[in-house]
Amino acid sequence: MDVFLPRSLEEALAMKAERPEAVPLAGGTDLMVELNFGRLRPPAIIDLTRAAELATHRQEDGHVFLGAGVTYAAIVNELPGFKPLVQASRSVGSPQIRHRGTVGGNLGTASPAGDALPVLAAYDAEVVLRSQARGERSMPWHAFLMGPKKTAIAPDELIVGARWARIRGPGSFSKIGTRNAMVIAVAGLCLVIDEDHRRVNVALGSVGPTIIRATPAEEQISSAMASSGAWQDPSTAVSEQVIDEFAELVASAARPLDDVRGTAAYRRHGCRVLARRSLAWALSERRLPTWL
Ligand SMILES: Cc1cc2nc3c(=O)[nH]c(=O)nc-3n(C[C@H](O)[C@H](O)[C@H](O)COP(=O)(O)OP(=O)(O)OC[C@H]3O[C@@H](n4cnc5c(N)ncnc54)[C@H](O)[C@@H]3O)c2cc1C
Missing domain, CATH: 3.30.390.50 (CO dehydrogenase flavoprotein, C-terminal domain)
Structure with missing residues (x-):
């Protein structure tokens, strides 16, 4: 198995373009379970943890952008104003899982039991995807989540994050x-x-x-x-x-x-x-x- 260690999102996208069969790894809290149980043996893995752009979040023009690589622990510490998202993040796994696990990984796994996903759905979030060849596109959460563990991501794309219009209310x-x-x-x-x-x-x-x-x-x-x-x-x-x-x-x-x-x-x-x-x-x- 080849393991790629890109130092930026651009490098990661170039690797995904060249090796679309390579499986991205963020926190690894879903992927490593699949590997450890022998349910998955991908020919290559792209470790996204060094792509700092993915671990950012920002608020602009009444919108919120949450990078795919933001962990649940970071959400709890850095986004206290987003109570439902914080409550969902707090409920994920254990402290160890929350320090590794990311919302991008929750989206990538697309389990109906992914705790961040009902929050993104209630916020009417869009999932932001990027490929080297076609650049960025975004789609509503319900178009991205096609079924149990099935998403609309293309083989050469990565999830960059989720974006939603800020909602005022409890x-x-x-x-x-x-x-x-x-x-x-x-x-x-x-x-x-x-x-x-x-x-x-x-x-x-x-x-x-x-x-x-x-x-x-x-x-x-x-x-x-x-x-x-x-x-x-x-x-x-x-x-x-x-x-x-x-x-x-x-x-x-x-x-x-x-x-x-x-x-x-x-x-x-x-x-x-x-x-x-x-x-x-x-x-x-x-x-x-x-x-x-
Ligand atoms: C002990 C334990 C307890 C858990 N408890 C919970 C829980 O309470 N609630 C819950 O929702 N989940 C739970 N999980 C599952 C897991 O922690 C979450 O789904 C988490 O969000 C996965 O994120 P990750 O960064 O670890 O993803 P990874 O394991 O790295 O990746 C998951 C999937 O997403 C893909 N992926 C990741 N990032 C990207 C990207 N940027 N672009 C494209 N594809 C990408 C990977 O290729 C893989 O298919 C638990 C897991 C364990 C092991």
């Missing part, structure tokens, strides 16, 4: 598992309130072949808040009936399967519980905003 990421740490989610949910567009975005992980946006639930709660006047006045109560309907619609958006981690029925129930909880948190945060 939000959270939460997940259900058999314990609090070192657990793959049985169900995960990110809810974000977009005060400027008067929308509630809800994305689900681990309950379908890929990440799912609960669109009917988003529309129901966004319009219920419009008719009750809750968008103008955060102290306006949202009725229990509306919250129940919302939780039910979120649960019915899930497309879960029975597997070793949980039954489909339990996962759907998990979505219902997470939906109620995260909506309640967000509504109470709207009354005492900490996100301004």
Whole structure:
């Protein structure tokens, strides 16, 4: 096996152009597991850890760019204003995994249980890709994530990062598992309130072949808040009936399967519980905003 050690993104792209079959390695927390278990034996690996451009993040023109090589530990330390992303990052693996693992790797693996992915979906993020031959392109998260462990990346491309328009409003990421740490989610949910567009975005992980946006639930709660006047006045109560309907619609958006981690029925129930909880948190945060 050839192992390439590019010192920059440009060098990495040149190597990927020359050897499209080479597999990129970021933190290695997914890839090395595949190698160690003998499930993958690529002819070549391109280690991206020296490509400093990938480990950067920036905010410009109301947009956020998160480089593919930014680790979960860096997100927790450097991006405290992005609460749902921080909560998802904190929930990944152990400190060791969080110091190596990256959002680019989460995107590259494209597991429906990738914890960063519901957050990117709720933010309506685009995935930024680059190749030496065609330069940069970006595509919406749902076009990139084509199915379980299947993405739209071309053989000569690398994931450069994710970009989204900054959303003003409260939000959270939460997940259900058999314990609090070192657990793959049985169900995960990110809810974000977009005060400027008067929308509630809800994305689900681990309950379908890929990440799912609960669109009917988003529309129901966004319009219920419009008719009750809750968008103008955060102290306006949202009725229990509306919250129940919302939780039910979120649960019915899930497309879960029975597997070793949980039954489909339990996962759907998990979505219902997470939906109620995260909506309640967000509504109470709207009354005492900490996100301004
Ligand atoms: C013990 C343990 C616990 C874990 N717990 C969790 C958890 O709680 N939640 C969770 O979501 N995940 C968890 N994971 C999985 C893993 O840590 C994450 O998916 C992580 O985000 C992978 O990032 P990485 O940088 O290590 O990726 P790598 O393993 O380096 O790469 C993963 C895939 O992405 C590709 N890739 C990486 N970077 C790029 C790029 N820039 N361009 C193109 N392709 C790229 C690689 O080729 C590979 O196919 C766990 C893993 C372990 C071993």
